[in-house]
Amino acid sequence: MQRLTDIVRADLSAIMTHYRDFTRETRIQCGAIRHTVYASLQAQGMEMPADVSPINAYSLELYYIDIDDPQFNAALRKNAIMYVDDVGFRVVDTTTAMGLRVVSLERRMVR
Numbered sequence: 001m002q003r004l005t006d007i008v009r010a011d012l013s014a015i016m017t018h019y020r021d022f023t024r025e026t027r028i029q030c031g032a033i034r035h036t037v038y039a040s041l042q043a044q045g046m047e048m049p050a051d052v053s054p055i056n057a058y059s060l061e062l063y064y065i066d067i068d069d070p071q072f073n074a075a076l077r078k079n080a081i082m083y084v085d086d087v088g089f090r091v092v093d094t095t096t097a098m099g100l101r102v103v104s105l106e107r108r109m110v111r
Contacts, residue, residue: 008098016040016065026064029083030075030091039064041084059106060089066101076103 016023016038026039040063062084067073076082080091082105089105096102 005098012065012099016063023063026062027083027085028062028064030072030080033069033072033075035067035069035072037064037067039084059092059104062101062103062105064101066096066099 015021020038022040023038024040025036026041027034027036028039029035042061042063043059062082076091076094078091078093082089082091082103084105087107089107092104092106094101094103
């Protein structure tokens with residue numbers, strides 16, 4: 001008997017690594033640890049507090065199949081700096097669901 005998690009894992013692998021309609025090979029780094037994964041960087045709506053101008057910050061979400069690297073996953077914490085294809089972002093939040101890692105990122109632009 002197949003479990004739902006097995007079905008989702010197989011579909012997730014096909015979507016992220018075989019069909020790649022929304023993903024591409026991406027270098028991610030947090031701390032000194034670097035990995036190359038198939039990932040999708042998606043623009044995300046962002047609510048700004050009163051002291052932040054929407055002109056100088058934007059929010060993205062990075063989706064990839066969770067990496068079996070406890071040190072890397074431990075480094076992904078709030079306010080950590082994560083590099084996506086050598087561009088630095090601040091980690092706002094991270095979660096995993098059914099093998100998919102979702103990292104909410106914020107990038108501030110210098111005026």
